[in-house]
Amino acid sequence: MRSTMTNLWHPVIGIQISDLGEKRFMFKFFHRMGLERVIKGSPWTFNNHLLMLYLLNEGEDPLRVPLILVVFLVQIHGVPQGFFTEALAHQLGGFLETFFGV
Template identity: 45%
Template sequence: MAYLWHPIGGICITEIGEKWYLFQFFHEVDIERVVAGIPWFLITIYLFFKKFQLG
């Protein structure tokens, strides 16, 4: 995914369950760009994003 988005601050993708992944972006510009482009479609998979704050 990083090769599609070219994030400025980097990205960390972690599997957190079956068919569930956590995408962590480290720059606000990257977050806004990806969220603005949803839904993302890859082959036969749709990706939907929800922005949330930790803590």
């Protein structure tokens, strides 16, 4: 994972990746620009597994952070012009909630 994500993200100065166990890793960026680029490029995956990213606050235990929410942007293609209404948006949102089990 270390070499793959480092090659993919190209951190400005460098990155330290620590395996915390329990399928958790800590990514420490040595320059804010590298961190911001990774956050803006979310969501990320590794070996078909979603990487849930969280910015730790000072003193926060990374093993106690509840990783339960990821924000996605969903694009809907093929809706004829004039047919995309608020009602359709609510229907699509309901479908996505059902599909993803939210």
